[in-house]
Amino acid sequence: MIVVTGATGNIGRELVERLLAAGVGVRAVSRDPERAGLPAGVEVVRADLTDGADLGALLAGARALFLNIAATGLEAGALIEAATKAGVRRIVFNSSMSVTDTPADEEGFIARAHAAAERAIRDSGLEWTFVRGGMYATNALQWAEQIRSEGVVRGAYAEAVGAPVHEADLADLAAAALLDTTGTHLGQAYVATGPAGVTMAEQVAAIGRALGRPDVRFEEISFEEAVAAMERAGAPRVAAEDIIRYFGASVGQEALVTDAVQRVTGHPARSFEQWARDHVADFR
Numbered sequence: 001m002i003v004v005t006g007a008t009g010n011i012g013r014e015l016v017e018r019l020l021a022a023g024v025g026v027r028a029v030s031r032d033p034e035r036a037g038l039p040a041g042v043e044v045v046r047a048d049l050t051d052g053a054d055l056g057a058l059l060a061g062a063r064a065l066f067l068n069i070a071a072t073g074l075e076a077g078a079l080i081e082a083a084t085k086a087g088v089r090r091i092v093f094n095s096s097m098s099v100t101d102t103p104a105d106e107e108g109f110i111a112r113a114h115a116a117a118e119r120a121i122r123d124s125g126l127e128w129t130f131v132r133g134g135m136y137a138t139n140a141l142q143w144a145e146q147i148r149s150e151g152v153v154r155g156a157y158a159e160a161v162g163a164p165v166h167e168a169d170l171a172d173l174a175a176a177a178l179l180d181t182t183g184t185h186l187g188q189a190y191v192a193t194g195p196a197g198v199t200m201a202e203q204v205a206a207i208g209r210a211l212g213r214p215d216v217r218f219e220e221i222s223f224e225e226a227v228a229a230m231e232r233a234g235a236p237r238v239a240a241e242d243i244i245r246y247f248g249a250s251v252g253q254e255a256l257v258t259d260a261v262q263r264v265t266g267h268p269a270r271s272f273e274q275w276a277r278d279h280v281a282d283f284r
């Protein structure tokens, strides 16, 4: 039995499919099992991980845990401790490329949150693998409404560059680590990126191409306007500032591209063009 947190999210949904296909029992966590829409055969457990859920019951009988702090909030310590007590043997943590194992991990909001969870997992004595994802391709979903209504995406840096990683690749990595019986992935921190650098403007253009809408374009706004827009969309101000500053610093740089997806899964990382084609329905 493998417990999957964030099971209805971008990565979680893909991961659940892979674990089921491998014939493993899956216990998926959701605040709203009726709306979870997960495949038959998954045990869906109702729990709010930020609000006093019965963690012991959630983890009973599980041998592994997929931890996504999108689900636990920044305080993942309680779940990690409960996993240890419940006899879980392995944690695969959906971490972030912002963690670099340097003092810089204490500086940014995002790095600090993920580094703290990594530390707690290391200290737990459990087997672990960290999937340190770079910029998620799914971040582009936040543009869906702007693309639908106006065909214009507004952000602070058109030339900000990253190598967006497809959620299917992150799920492939997590599944490999959760299912592995050889120990190959234990104690590994995989920095996972897409196959190539893509600027914000290029991402928007790729979505336009996938939609057959060459009019779709990126328009620059100020740093402050971009922070305010992210705040309106629900991001904490510190996180919004962190992310946009990070984008600003990437302008004119070469995006970090790693071979972790290829190395671990045996297939090349999926491109942003591919991601846009896979998500056409989200932008119509």
Ligand SMILES: NC(=O)c1ccc[n+]([C@@H]2O[C@H](COP(=O)([O-])OP(=O)(O)OC[C@H]3O[C@@H](n4cnc5c(N)ncnc54)[C@H](OP(=O)(O)O)[C@@H]3O)[C@@H](O)[C@H]2O)c1
Residues within 6 Å of the ligand: 005, 006, 007, 008, 009, 010, 011, 012, 029, 030, 031, 032, 036, 047, 048, 049, 050, 051, 068, 069, 070, 071, 072, 094, 095, 096, 097, 132, 133, 134, 135, 136, 138, 139
């Ligand atoms: N965005 C990036 O560029 C980036 C880069 C590196 C790392 N990351 C990491 O990836 C995470 C996002 O992963 P994702 O895109 O797969 O997540 P996501 O699609 O946003 O999914 C969030 C999941 O968390 C669950 N959830 C939320 N609050 C919960 C609560 N209180 N109790 C229980 N479950 C709860 C939701 O389930 P229900 O709604 O069904 O309850 C949902 O399944 C980030 O938080 C960050 O840690 C992101």
